[in-house]
Amino acid sequence: MEIASTTVVRKSFTNAFVLDQPKLSRIMDILEQRYKENEREFSPQIEVTFANKLKITIPSLEKLVSLDNTVCNPPPKPGH
DSSP states (O other): OOOOOOOOOOOOOSSOOOOOHHHHHHHHHHHHHHHHHTTOOOOOOEEEEOTTOOEEEESSHHHHHTSOTTOSSOOOOTTO
């Protein structure tokens, strides 16, 4: 019997910052490689929490870097 498990990695940031897509992509590539080495499915979901506690789940790095991270409390966008 196989037991399903979920791995969660969290990092909180208190200040606005510039996301560097190449570095973030490299981190995701390394994570994916480690999952494959352990014969695990890699299906990341990126959760973003804004200053006003609004949480959205982003399905891809492309959508994540398209967010305007200089806005602390953006209104929710359809499809996020």
